[in-house]
Amino acid sequence: MKKVITYSLPALTLILLVGCNDGVLTPTLETELSTDTGEVSNAAESNSYEVDSTKFDLGTSGSVTEVACTLSNGATSTCYQVTISGFPSDRTELGPFCPQTTSTTAENSGKWFDDGVLYDLTGEFIRNLDLFYGDSSWSLYNKDTGEVNITDTQTACEAAARPDVDAQYNNYCVQCEISYYSGSSGEGISSTYLIPTQPVPRSSIGSVDRGSVGVAFNGVTLDAAAPTEAILSAYTIAAFDDCVGHVNPFAGYHYHGANHGEGTCPAVAFEVDGHGGAFGYAMDGYAIHTMLNENGEEESDLDTCRGHTDDTRGYHYHSAGPGENLFIGCFAGETAQ
Template sequence: MKLQYLVVGFAVVAASCSGSKSATTTATTEAAVAGTTQHTFETDHFADDAIVGDVTTVDCTLNNGTTTKCAEATFTGYPSSYKVGPFCPDTITTPADKAGIWFDGNGLYDLDGPFVANLATFYNDTGWKLYDSNGKVNVTDTQAAFEGAARPDVDPTYQNYCVEGRLEWLPDGKPITSTVQIPLQPFAASSPSSAHPGNFGVTLDGVVIAEAAPVDAIMAAHTIASFDDCGGHYNARAGYHLHGAMGCGQLEEDPSVDDSAMFGYALDGYPIHLPLEGDALTTAKLDSCNGHSTAGLGYHYHANTAARNAVLPCLTGAFVTTEGAGGQPPGGGQGNGQPGTEAGAAPDLSDTAAKLGVQVHELEDALAGGPNSDLDAAAKLLGVTRAQLEAALPPRPVR
């Protein structure tokens, strides 16, 4: 992508939002909040192919103990409004429009050939050299290479690689769906969630909005976990997921509402809109989780700019955690969904991640098989022993 062509927040790509979703499952609650209308979960806002099957209304328990009604939907895990990729540049001269992007928490960069060629200078670290003597970039071009390079303890063979995945390398060569429960009526929590709620939500395109990518660990191995121009990439366990809001697949802007376009729902049921910048950001007076209330929309979030490598800092509302869902992902974790994990980590999982020295995101990915996941495989992915993993897991392990 060529970044100069991107006007974050006000781009013209619109999710197909024809409103043709099954009428029987319209999950809309209009909660009156202080004289305004709270915008809540609406199936019709999702792109036509974002949801597998019907959205159902289920009883659910939120992480603050509230029992309420949730919309339960299985998301495709693959964007319906745009084509995934490209990711890594082929050579050190590959132009920006033939490659993806990189963001490290400090900036957003075109991941073009010249950027890769300049890494040692850019990061002031002579350990970087992602290309060979012919200028060909080291790109993970086999499933084994992808899995070796993408795991938290990068296989030494794949240090100095640009990491990219492919759909065909996911289990069965298919997108990984996730079943998520989202409260029909949001409930403000007494305090914001930790910065690691598991995942933050889902896009209107049916893609999981993940926590910050662990760029410190990624870069410590001299790898670049490339993102496509929409801010997403593949993970062998979680499939395609989003780390940065780049303006893909959002709703068309509503001219009656003076705000940036919506592109997803947070797990607590509040809408997530595209980033605000400049004066708009200043006047918005966002809270610590990037939320604010407006007359037209009620409470909603604005994503960080992708450069920050965190779509949101935290969630202000209560949401369904793995524990809240009964300690088991709905759907039983039969391999087609990562529901429990995608629905947000229990606080216990943060402790486990801290004990193991890994990110909650990585831990969840490793345990993505839910109760049936293979602990040996998970331990290997995390670069720890099975004994260490078992010792660190909470008393009621989310396996």
């Protein structure tokens, strides 16, 4: 039997202009960051490659412009102001998320993660949540009809998709539709972020806080960790799709993990040398690549922030696994205020 896994994670918040880490000491770039002190040594500033803004494909409603900005170390710099529409540019529809009944198969169901593992959120998985978590209070379905309890209105979505889940939506599969927040654009919640045009290494690592971690090339926010402790304590499941993304009233559609590989989305090609492909930029301007290379292997020299350096790409990150509820461990570069 499994027990409930709890995490000390922040609540989801609406971020309109992201990148501020005021008061956080900042890491000088290196291939190894100390896990004990958060300090770096043998700085490799020459490995700070410029952000390539042409990699962003943001659709007709998104934009990238260069603006003046102030970094978290107080220095004046230039940043890319990235405005996203709230809908991935490489898709026409989202989901599936919650299974409709206890007999719904993986093909028509979304995902859920627990203790680092990404699971198919099938009807059978819903039916056995009491065994999975070792708690008889779990019951997300009607035992007579087999229908799964799903938040199917905007009111229900907004009452359940928050850290303090409304008690009437305990034992629900939480699903919010992008149409609730589309407005005249037909898309989602528009957000704007600042990313330095040239990464600036820190002298000591910067924490990944409540704000967004980065922006994917397809215009989707790479969000901070989902508040799983609050979700599970209310006997709810905040369903994801195959891309480990979902919709909430604060950030619109956003990712909580990277599920890149055969049969998953979004598709990310390997680089010509077999290295994992990049799929977005972190808020400090360093690229985030897939977890695995062409041979299905993870890089062996990643630092505390999940970054390393090579001659082709300079310093860059590799995302954590799709079930780990994070992308990178910390910021190795200055972020924008």
